[in-house]
Amino acid sequence: MGQIVARAIAETSDLELSALVDVSQPGQLFGAQYHAALGDIAANDIDVVVDFSTLETARESILWCIRNQRHAVVGTTGFTPRELEEMEAGIKGSSGVVIAANFAVGAVLLQRFAKLAAPFFTRVELIEYHHDQKVDAPSGTALETARVIREARAEAGVVTPPEPTTHEVLPGSRGADYGDGINIHAVRLPGLVAHQEVLFGREGEGLTVRHDAFDRSSFAAGVVLAVRKVQSKPGLTIGLDPLL
Numbered sequence: 040m041g042q043i044v045a046r047a048i049a050e051t052s053d054l055e056l057s058a059l060v061d062v063s064q065p066g067q068l069f070g071a072q073y074h075a076a077l078g079d080i081a082a083n084d085i086d087v088v089v090d091f092s093t094l095e096t097a098r099e100s101i102l103w104c105i106r107n108q109r110h111a112v113v114g115t116t117g118f119t120p121r122e123l124e125e126m127e128a129g130i131k132g133s134s135g136v137v138i139a140a141n142f143a144v145g146a147v148l149l150q151r152f153a154k155l156a157a158p159f160f161t162r163v164e165l166i167e168y169h170h171d172q173k174v175d176a177p178s179g180t181a182l183e184t185a186r187v188i189r190e191a192r193a194e195a196g197v198v199t200p201p202e203p204t205t206h207e208v209l210p211g212s213r214g215a216d217y218g219d220g221i222n223i224h225a226v227r228l229p230g231l232v233a234h235q236e237v238l239f240g241r242e243g244e245g246l247t248v249r250h251d252a253f254d255r256s257s258f259a260a261g262v263v264l265a266v267r268k269v270q271s272k273p274g275l276t277i278g279l280d281p282l283l
Contacts, residue, residue: 040091040114040255045069047259048089054266057085082107087266090115098122101136105129112265113138114258116179127275135269137276140179142261146235147279149250150187153237156246157188158195160239164214168226168234176225177215180235183278185217188237192219 041061049056049069056071058080064073074080077088077100087110090100097115104111108131118126118138130136141147157163167181192199199220204213214222233252239245252258261279268282276282 142258157191166236177223
């Protein structure tokens with residue numbers, strides 16, 4: 040993902056790829072020099088840090104940006120609500136931080152469509168599909184989609200009917216219970232990239248909303264958008280939707 044983001048920024052006329060961080064990579068890529076750590080780069084040489092690494096490294100990158108009055112765009116998930124609250128309180132001045140579970144524009148639109156449909160259907164199921172190297176389940180995108188749906192249903196006063204399945208022959212057959220009648224199912228298979236379905240049902244009809252990311256390049260446009268927008272959006276922004 041790092042090289043895809045680097046290429047996208049390098050090929051965008053109004054952006055400049057200033058530096059890269061990878062402890063195992065020497066030399067240059069797309070005209071930018073590799074560094075072993077973010078701290079090896081002079082803060083004045085960059086405006087925005089883009090981080091798609093591990094949760095621990097992303098935490099360090101955000102703290103570095105806050106200390107140095109830089110901006111951050113982060114595609115790593117797993118931050119706790121408490122961490123996000125502390126992060127928001129700690130951001131100073133004009134610094135902006137964008138944290139998004141998914142930078143594909145289509146995935147953001149799926150959540151908008153799901154929010155619109157949620158009040159009109161009594162039951163909903165989410166199925167997320169990812170490659171077999173993804174270590175967490177369910178995905179951050181699925182959790183965010185479930186949150187959006189639950190809030191829309193609560194606001195509309197939707198009453199969830201009782202779960203019809205009273206006995207699972209195999210435990211977990213009905214997926215993970217997110218609450219309020221929303222179940223999430225996670226699929227991990229080689230050959231997949233990132234896909235999500237939201238299935239709505241009511242008496243006599245159903246509605247399915249689906250997004251497919253067939254290649255990781257689908258995330259590049261969202262990252263470029265976030266890099267542009269974060270520089271004029273101080274504070275903490277969760278998700279790509281507020282930037283569209």
